[in-house]
Amino acid sequence: MRTKAFFLLLFGLLTTYYGYSQTAVLAGSLDEFSLRDQQLLGKLKNPYSFTVRPVLLHPLDSSVYFSDPLLQQQQRDYFNKKKSIRLIAIPLGIQQQYNSHSAWGRNNEDFLLTAGYQQMIQVGAAIHSKWLNVQLIPTYFWAAPNSILSKGYQKFSLGQSAIRLKLGPSPLSISLSTENLWWGPGVFNSLMMSNNAPGFAHVSFHTNKPMKTPVGYFEFQVIGGNLSSKANLPFENKDPNTLYPSFALEKRYFNGINFAYQPIFAKGFTVGMNRMFQRYQKDADKEGSFLQKYLPVVTSVFKSNTGGGNGGVEDARSRDQLINLFARYLFQQYNTEIYGEYGWNDHKYNLRDLTLNPDHAAAYLVGLRKVFALDSAKRFTLEAEATQLEPTNSDIARGAGNWYEHGQVLEGYTNENQIIGGGIGPGDNTATVRMTYSTQSTRQSLRIERYQHDPRFHDNKWTDWSFAIAHQQVIKKYLVGAAVDFVCRGGFQWTQQNFVNMQFNLKVQYFLF
Numbered sequence: 001m002r003t004k005a006f007f008l009l010l011f012g013l014l015t016t017y018y019g020y021s022q023t024a025v026l027a028g029s030l031d032e033f034s035l036r037d038q039q040l041l042g043k044l045k046n047p048y049s050f051t052v053r054p055v056l057l058h059p060l061d062s063s064v065y066f067s068d069p070l071l072q073q074q075q076r077d078y079f080n081k082k083k084s085i086r087l088i089a090i091p092l093g094i095q096q097q098y099n100s101h102s103a104w105g106r107n108n109e110d111f112l113l114t115a116g117y118q119q120m121i122q123v124g125a126a127i128h129s130k131w132l133n134v135q136l137i138p139t140y141f142w143a144a145p146n147s148i149l150s151k152g153y154q155k156f157s158l159g160q161s162a163i164r165l166k167l168g169p170s171p172l173s174i175s176l177s178t179e180n181l182w183w184g185p186g187v188f189n190s191l192m193m194s195n196n197a198p199g200f201a202h203v204s205f206h207t208n209k210p211m212k213t214p215v216g217y218f219e220f221q222v223i224g225g226n227l228s229s230k231a232n233l234p235f236e237n238k239d240p241n242t243l244y245p246s247f248a249l250e251k252r253y254f255n256g257i258n259f260a261y262q263p264i265f266a267k268g269f270t271v272g273m274n275r276m277f278q279r280y281q282k283d284a285d286k287e288g289s290f291l292q293k294y295l296p297v298v299t300s301v302f303k304s305n306t307g308g309g310n311g312g313v314e315d316a317r318s319r320d321q322l323i324n325l326f327a328r329y330l331f332q333q334y335n336t337e338i339y340g341e342y343g344w345n346d347h348k349y350n351l352r353d354l355t356l357n358p359d360h361a362a363a364y365l366v367g368l369r370k371v372f373a374l375d376s377a378k379r380f381t382l383e384a385e386a387t388q389l390e391p392t393n394s395d396i397a398r399g400a401g402n403w404y405e406h407g408q409v410l411e412g413y414t415n416e417n418q419i420i421g422g423g424i425g426p427g428d429n430t431a432t433v434r435m436t437y438s439t440q441s442t443r444q445s446l447r448i449e450r451y452q453h454d455p456r457f458h459d460n461k462w463t464d465w466s467f468a469i470a471h472q473q474v475i476k477k478y479l480v481g482a483a484v485d486f487v488c489r490g491g492f493q494w495t496q497q498n499f500v501n502m503q504f505n506l507k508v509q510y511f512l513f
Contacts, residue, residue, distance in 0.1 A: 026160055027053040027182035028107055028195035040335045040371040047210050049270040051260045052219040053182040056208045090124040090137050091509040101501040104487050106423025110198050113236050116146040133164040171211045175204040183258040183274050185328040185339035186365050188432045189387040189422035192274040192324055196423030197415045200225050216264040227252040227415045236419045237404050237412045237426045247411050251281045257297040268330035278409050279319035286317050304350040320406040340366040345403055359392040361400035377440040386431045390456045402426035427454035441474040462491040479509040
């Protein structure tokens with residue numbers, strides 16, 4: 001009887017008018033890039049902040065998919081005769097990557113930071129209704145043997161899969177998901193959450209569209225999930241030539257919150273914050289109350305309010321925190337946006353500590369995007385972004401260590417050994433410029449980047465200059481993309497060695513319908 005009741009409920013949820021359904025735009029994808037361009041051009045109806053991602057695209061905005069063939073996911077959707085279920089076939093995608101000399105690359109989900117050949121295959125489908133969305137996008141990944149992976153590496157996962165239940169007519173939902181999240185306004189990096197590492201299983205309470213109130217629009221997401229490590233893979237935030245098999249024995253609990261607000265009196269302006277905690281599951285008994293165990297992100301920001309007077313109670317809980325503030329401003333009349341993030345990887349003791357030593361354990365990110373509309377089907381996009389994770393001079397008097405590393409959780413801010421936030425690594429700095437020309441069915445881009453590796457703690461400096469060109473094109477039922485990245489590595493691994501690494505990327509998608 002319980003099984004029958006479950007399927008009757010599922011049938012009822014799925015046989016509701018499809019017009020209220022929403023489509024998830026994968027975080028960090030080229031779809032998201034195009035939609036962000038469309039917003040700067042004034043073509044999106046809803047005021048998405050693009051700081052709480054993935055964006056759940058509302059039906060009012062779905063028309064942009066059909067005006068831009070490079071927006072892939074909804075091009076081959078179809079409906080049943082009664083239009084009660086909306087089915088979307090996710091294209092079959094094969095992505096391949098090859099590094100000729102050394103590890104390079106980030107923001108690429110399952111791909112490892114290693115030399116040699118790797119490939120990832122994804123395909124799936126989504127079923128959308130008024131109240132329930134089911135998205136299944138499993139992933140198969142394979143890496144060839146190399147000097148670090150003596151036997152190679154392969155895995156099958158649920159990838160970018162999710163189940164979302166809308167809570168009645170409200171703009172709120174509950175989700176169970178393994179998809180990547182991207183928090184904050186960054187494009188090339190994020191201080192807190194990006195698609196650099198594989199997604200992890202988590203439950204989420206969130207808005208499914210900007211929530212309109214008398215004082216402005218709100219978006220938020222609260223998640224709880226589990227992080228894991230791999231005994232046979234190196235860590236991105238540690239020595240890439242060393243394995244840490246003992247780390248794989250310890251499972252970690254993760255709790256995070258992302259909150260964004262667009263004031264009614266400042267159109268185009270978004271301000272928000274992220275906060276995350278992680279701890280070993282074995283340390284749950286040290287936390288105390290239910291909130292401290294499972295929702296520490298809603299507890300006091302300052303150590304002085306956690307008991308004990310000197311922060312000792314918080315330190316005894318054996319957990320690590322990251323917190324940041326972010327802002328984004330959209331100049332609609334100029335098709336331009338500016339944005340930034342500023343965060344800390346340590347608790348501040350109190351407000352006085354924050355105001356007197358604001359740069360302790362801090363990192364920041366700033367960026368700009370501008371779209372030039374050449375005609376109805378062509379546009380040119382200019383992007384620039386700088387990220388600094390290197391510790392500031394306050395580290396001399398008050399040691400902070402590198403970003404994404406702290407004292408309680410030895411694995412650092414990682415999932416499956418890859419950094420969850422910005423993939424440039426702890427203590428690294430980047431400055432990136434990208435120019436993109438898009439037409440009705442093609443996209444070409446040129447990216448230039450300066451990358452400093454952990455300059456604070458090494459006398460010899462390791463600086464990379466990267467020059468990447470990419471092309472993407474729709475050909476009937478196929479979308480083909482290729483990219484070449486020339487990386488001039490100066491002072492490789494903080495030595496006197498200089499190398500050139502060539503990274504080749506090839507991606508082919510086939511639209512099933």
